[in-house]
């Protein structure tokens with residue numbers, strides 16, 4: 001019997017749909033924040049894929065909760081290498097405070113790198129590692145196909161993360 005000559009699967013032609021990571025603030029906006037940094041305080045994110053680590057290259061959408069985040073409202077600070085500098089009194093804080101519940105930021109990595117199952121996502125949030133007296137604040141991490149927080153295709157990667165959040169991307173359904 002002749003061996004069947006099956007073509008090897010070609011990963012290069014596999015369609016990739018997922019490119020975006022959504023960080024969703026879960027913090028009660030009424031939580032006391034004397035430093036005007038209500039909500040989670042994000043200073044970067046990274047994508048480990050295919051043996052390479054990518055920093056955030058683009059903030060594709062950003063919106064704030066109702067809390068007072070007057071001290072840190074510049075979403076683009078998360079672009080580039082995570083800058084572990086969490087002083088809320090800095091003139092240009094290296095983090096953005098998302099203002100509490102429903103605040104969000106949507107980012108992408110490298111040259112719109114695809115996000116696939118098994119990749120590892122890191123989200124860097126100012127937590128007690130930087131400031132032991134800070135309150136712990138919580139956020140969720142999702143992976144998606146579009147840069148719209150209302151898109152129905154967000155897939156959960158981690159819930160209730162705080163400080164540095166790490167998650168492994170689950171198997172991603174082909175979006176309908």
Ligand SMILES: [Ca+2]
Nearest residue numbers: 037038039041
């Ligand atoms: Ca905060």
